[in-house]
Amino acid sequence: AVAQAASPLLGHVGYVIVVIGALLATASAINANLFAVFNIMDNMGSERELPKLMNKSLWRQSTWGNIIVVVLIMLMTAALNLGSLASVASATFLICYLAVFVVAIRLRHDIHASLPILIVGTLVMLLVIVGFIYSLWSQGSRALIWIIGAILLSLIVAMVMKRNKTV
Structure with a gap:
């Protein structure tokens, strides 16, 4: 929507720049939210507020909980x-x-x-x-x-x- 509004003022180049900026902002927000979820899950797992599986180490710093959350997000993204x-x-x-x-x-x-x-x-x-x-x-x-x-x-x-x- 912002890119469409910028198009008459900035032309096609402005439209492309705004679209790229929006994509980068969206990717950044998704990344920040995923890391926040992972940190919350880590804290909850340390406090034993989640099942042991969710905090069980999988590879390096990843856990089964990380995989489960990512799979659920992918399912929702594909279905909705x-x-x-x-x-x-x-x-x-x-x-x-x-x-x-x-x-x-x-x-x-x-x-x-x-x-x-x-x-x-x-x-x-x-x-x-x-x-x-x-x-x-x-x-x-x-x-x-x-x-x-x-x-x-x-x-x-x-x-x-x-x-x-x-x-």
Whole structure:
């Protein structure tokens, strides 16, 4: 979109430069997010909050968890279009924001947070999530199936890990 907007002003060369810049920025963002995920998984594995397999060394600094995450990302990339991928990413962030509000409510005395503000924030975040899900449902987006599947899979894994006391 930015490249199309730059085209009348900068011509074809400007369009190509903006497209290359956008591709480099996207690659950089993907790389940064992957390394963040790998570091979080490493920390969670060290704290024994993930199954042992996820932190088991595979080759040099890579682990089975790294491979599993990359395979899941590749499956999602192959199965979903760009809009659906963006919807899944948006849902992930919204759920994380909601989790932060819930944790803040639970720790409000330790962090000296205002309960009314936290409740309003939680309700607003819930409203945004419900609106987002309704929007996906009304559009018939396949992303909604992936989002629900990921949530269910996460809950099942968490329950199994808790039952096996690996958490």
